[in-house]
Amino acid sequence: MIVFRNARLIDCRGGPPQENQSIAVADGKISAVGPAAAVDLPADATEVDLGGKTMMPGFIDCHVHILWNPDPKAVLPRPSKIPLRDYHYFKARSLLYGARAAKMTVEAGFTTIRDVAAPNDSIFALRDAIAAGEYKGPRIVATGACITHTGGHGLESDNDMSIRADGAHEVFKAVRQQITAGADAIKLMGGTRPALSPPFRGRPGYTTEEMKPGVDESHRAGLKVAVHAHSSTEGIKYSILAGVDSIEHGFPLDDEAAEMMVERGAYLVPTLAVNPAAIQAIEEGHWTFPGSEEQIYRMKDFALESMALAKKHGVKVALGTDAAMPLVMHGDNAWEFELMVEHGLTPMEAILAGTRNAAENIDLLDEIGTIEAGKAADIVVVAGDPLEDISVLRDQDCIKLVLQAGKAIKDAGVLSASDQ
Numbered sequence: 001m002i003v004f005r006n007a008r009l010i011d012c013r014g015g016p017p018q019e020n021q022s023i024a025v026a027d028g029k030i031s032a033v034g035p036a037a038a039v040d041l042p043a044d045a046t047e048v049d050l051g052g053k054t055m056m057p058g059f060i061d062c063h064v065h066i067l068w069n070p071d072p073k074a075v076l077p078r079p080s081k082i083p084l085r086d087y088h089y090f091k092a093r094s095l096l097y098g099a100r101a102a103k104m105t106v107e108a109g110f111t112t113i114r115d116v117a118a119p120n121d122s123i124f125a126l127r128d129a130i131a132a133g134e135y136k137g138p139r140i141v142a143t144g145a146c147i148t149h150t151g152g153h154g155l156e157s158d159n160d161m162s163i164r165a166d167g168a169h170e171v172f173k174a175v176r177q178q179i180t181a182g183a184d185a186i187k188l189m190g191g192t193r194p195a196l197s198p199p200f201r202g203r204p205g206y207t208t209e210e211m212k213p214g215v216d217e218s219h220r221a222g223l224k225v226a227v228h229a230h231s232s233t234e235g236i237k238y239s240i241l242a243g244v245d246s247i248e249h250g251f252p253l254d255d256e257a258a259e260m261m262v263e264r265g266a267y268l269v270p271t272l273a274v275n276p277a278a279i280q281a282i283e284e285g286h287w288t289f290p291g292s293e294e295q296i297y298r299m300k301d302f303a304l305e306s307m308a309l310a311k312k313h314g315v316k317v318a319l320g321t322d323a324a325m326p327l328v329m330h331g332d333n334a335w336e337f338e339l340m341v342e343h344g345l346t347p348m349e350a351i352l353a354g355t356r357n358a359a360e361n362i363d364l365l366d367e368i369g370t371i372e373a374g375k376a377a378d379i380v381v382v383a384g385d386p387l388e389d390i391s392v393l394r395d396q397d398c399i400k401l402v403l404q405a406g407k408a409i410k411d412a413g414v415l416s417a418s419d420q
């Protein structure tokens with residue numbers, strides 16, 4: 001057992017931070033939380049004085065593609081860069097890359113991610129190998145292959161990352177395939193990407209009628225449904241009416257769409273990092289945006305407007321970066337906390353989006369997302385006060401300790417100094 005003393009605790013249950021808290025960790029779980037007098041120190045326990053450092057739940061990123069390399073200069077593994085004839089090689093390289101990206105991600109304090117489009121075999125293998133303790137990485141909630149329509153996003157390279165399905169029956173069948181294959185959640189491409197699918201640009205991908213039976217089937221199997229809804233407000237509304245659980249990207253939002261999301265309890269996963277990163281990649285000459293550059297600047301405005309509408313209406317927001325998009329780096333997921341604050345959330349709202357809300361969004365709130373007795377000991381200890389300066393969460397020198405289910409993933413002198 002470890003008993004941490006003198007923590008400044010942001011437990012992410014919704015209240016303000018509490019000073020001078022004690023947290024006991026045993027058998028991979030948080031066993032007690034409270035003022036020093038309320039948390040005993042058994043004879044065999046190690047006592048660690050945090051000296052007022054901030055303790056928070058492990059961070060959660062709801063939108064990652066862990067197998068892809070975000071470096072636009074890299075040839076591999078980037079799905080857009082590989083001809084079909086080399087596909088098996090690409091998949092093997094992606095899996096090896098993913099193991100490395102997983103390590104960078106968890107060391108940055110992101111103890112859980114949701115991966116929202118990858119070949120079933122690769123991502124399920126990585127998920128299970130990490131869960132078995134064979135590799136360092138975040139707990140992975142994996143959708144496996146996404147489900148998309150003819151001409152839709154996800155089909156840019158014809159491969160195992162997507163299942164093409166048109167009409168309610170095919171979508172329903174694809175959902176059942178994914179449930180059978182071992183998916184933890186379902187990803188539908190409801191809206192479209194603006195540039196790569198010109199006939200569908202700005203139009204919804206799926207109709208409500210196409211999605212609903214598949215969404216209902218997912219829910220019967222206990223799986224949440226995330227929908228890529230981008231560049232089409234109508235696509236967002238169609239998806240909400242079909243009963244999906246989260247809208248990924250989610251711009252442009254309007255008042256009606258925001259109200260519909262609140263009414264049905266759907267989450268917005270705004271993936272704010274994508275636009276500034278893409279602009280940087282273009283401006284530095286590393287990347288050519290497949291559409292017009294004007295579109296990417298407009299998307300940045302859409303993201304600002306959508307976040308303002310989400311806040312105005314009280315839409316639930318969960319953190320997601322889209323790490324793997326150009327220059328949205330694995331291990332730099334905490335940039336999204338900063339961007340959320342730049343887009344109008346308070347630091348505490350941003351922190352909740354990346355902990356408690358994210359856990360609820362991926363259906364793991366019973367296990368993770370807050371610091372409470374009985375939950376998994378997924379814990380980050382930070383030097384500095386993220387409520388004063390959110391950027392400390394992104395600064396790897398400030399991330400002093402990362403525990404995942406009680407196991408030290410990163411320890412910059414917190415446990416090691418106390419061991420002696």
Ligand SMILES: [Zn+2]
Nearest residue numbers: 063065116322
């Ligand atoms: Zn994505």
